[in-house]
Amino acid sequence: MVAASIHAELEALRSAGLYRELRRVENQQGPVLLVAGREVINFSSNNYLGIANHPALAEAAKRAIDHYGCGSGASRLISGNMTLHEELENRLALFKGTEAALVFNSGFQANTGILAALAREGDVILSDQLNHASIIDGCRLSRAQTRVYDHGDLDQLEANLKKAQHAARRVIVTESIFSMDGDEAPLTGIVELAERYDAMVMVDEAHATGVFGSTGAGVVSKYGLGDRVFVQMGTLGKALGGFGAYVAGSRALRELLINRCRSFIFTTALPPAIMAMAIAAIDLIAREPERRERLWANCRFLSHGLKRLGFRLNDLQSPILPVIVGDAESCMQFSQKLLERGVFVQGIRPPTVPPGTSRLRITVMATHEREHIERALEVFQEMKNQNGGLLR
Numbered sequence: 001m002v003a004a005s006i007h008a009e010l011e012a013l014r015s016a017g018l019y020r021e022l023r024r025v026e027n028q029q030g031p032v033l034l035v036a037g038r039e040v041i042n043f044s045s046n047n048y049l050g051i052a053n054h055p056a057l058a059e060a061a062k063r064a065i066d067h068y069g070c071g072s073g074a075s076r077l078i079s080g081n082m083t084l085h086e087e088l089e090n091r092l093a094l095f096k097g098t099e100a101a102l103v104f105n106s107g108f109q110a111n112t113g114i115l116a117a118l119a120r121e122g123d124v125i126l127s128d129q130l131n132h133a134s135i136i137d138g139c140r141l142s143r144a145q146t147r148v149y150d151h152g153d154l155d156q157l158e159a160n161l162k163k164a165q166h167a168a169r170r171v172i173v174t175e176s177i178f179s180m181d182g183d184e185a186p187l188t189g190i191v192e193l194a195e196r197y198d199a200m201v202m203v204d205e206a207h208a209t210g211v212f213g214s215t216g217a218g219v220v221s222k223y224g225l226g227d228r229v230f231v232q233m234g235t236l237g238k239a240l241g242g243f244g245a246y247v248a249g250s251r252a253l254r255e256l257l258i259n260r261c262r263s264f265i266f267t268t269a270l271p272p273a274i275m276a277m278a279i280a281a282i283d284l285i286a287r288e289p290e291r292r293e294r295l296w297a298n299c300r301f302l303s304h305g306l307k308r309l310g311f312r313l314n315d316l317q318s319p320i321l322p323v324i325v326g327d328a329e330s331c332m333q334f335s336q337k338l339l340e341r342g343v344f345v346q347g348i349r350p351p352t353v354p355p356g357t358s359r360l361r362i363t364v365m366a367t368h369e370r371e372h373i374e375r376a377l378e379v380f381q382e383m384k385n386q387n388g389g390l391l392r
């Protein structure tokens with residue numbers, strides 16, 4: 001009976017074109033991946049700066065293992081708080097220009113935990129319609145009332161803030177660069193509204209860390225809003241090439257999270273090698289700002305090329321270039337055909353994106369060579385000629 005209901009659920013996913021399968025990568029994360037024994041050009045990675053395999057990160061991890069061993073043994077509040085955790089947090093605070101920082105085991109854990117620590121019953125969270133699943137789950141876990149405003153719509157946000165005047169706390173939460181659309185939130189407007197209506201702002205810089213701002217500190221830093229944003233979170237696993245996540249803000253925020261945040265308190269601390277990799281990554285991107293320049297040059301080249309071929313793309317705002325297909329099945333077919341021609345672009349379907357907006361999420365890396373992008377454009381052209389009907 002139980003098995004039958006699970007089979008039925010899986011079947012329903014299959015017939016809706018929403019069934020997901022893991023694809024195995026057989027080499028290092030780079031611009032060319034080995035998938036099922038075939039080389040394919042990788043346009044599906046958040047390793048934007050191309051440093052996930054950098055020898056500086058690998059060497060730092062090896063040294064950390066030699067010195068501190070492999071595991072951390074316990075949660076941070078028991079006996080797992082090691083020298084490298086604090087070293088990384090000091091480094092992150094400097095990088096972000098904040099008083100303090102705190103490391104989390106993943107961005108997902110950070111978002112669920114922070115929101116549940118900041119807001120509770122009687123509070124109101126105002127959340128952008130396109131926020132990541134981890135933010136949505138954080139809102140749910142908090143038990144605060146959540147008011148979702150239309151994507152980037154400051155008028156709606158203001159209307160919702162007015163309705164939330166009674167709440168004990170108001171928390172506005174947004175990504176700075178949206179993970180599936182690649183566009184930028186109107187952060188300055190959000191911060192101004194927050195100040196007018198006495199709300200805290202939390203910004204998820206998962207896709208901005210390492211990429212935006214003169215030092216790669218993110219979009220908040222790019223606009224000089226660091227002192228006006230209460231919580232900046234970001235991941236260490238995307239442009240920084242490693243794993244884990246961080247929160248940057250005031251010392252009081254750090255203290256609150258250490259005391260209240262369940263996804264920080266009740267989990268084994270990240271191992272020393274991961275901390276050492278993150279420190280090495282922050283040093284590396286400071287030493288090599290040209291990585292960001294190469295990334296943006298590649299983004300411009302691919303975005304112009306796709307537009308020239310007639311693909312409808314928004315103006316370039318980030319290394320995430322979505323091509324909207326529409327229905328899930330056509331999107332996955334398009335993605336599969338690209339893969340067969342040696343170009344790996346993951347199709348993204350509901351519930352990751354709203355129904356009817358399934359898309360090819362193309363992501364660019366600093367380490368793509370011109371030939372990789374030129375080859376991808378040739379394949380996109382071929383695909384458009386032969387399968388234009390799949391596109392909206």
Ligand SMILES: Cc1ncc(COP(=O)(O)O)c(C=O)c1O
Pocket residue numbers: 106107108109111132134175179204206207235236237244245
């Ligand atoms: C906007 C956003 N926030 C948070 C996360 C979660 O971060 P992590 O992969 O470190 O769990 C992701 C994606 O992974 C994301 O895209």
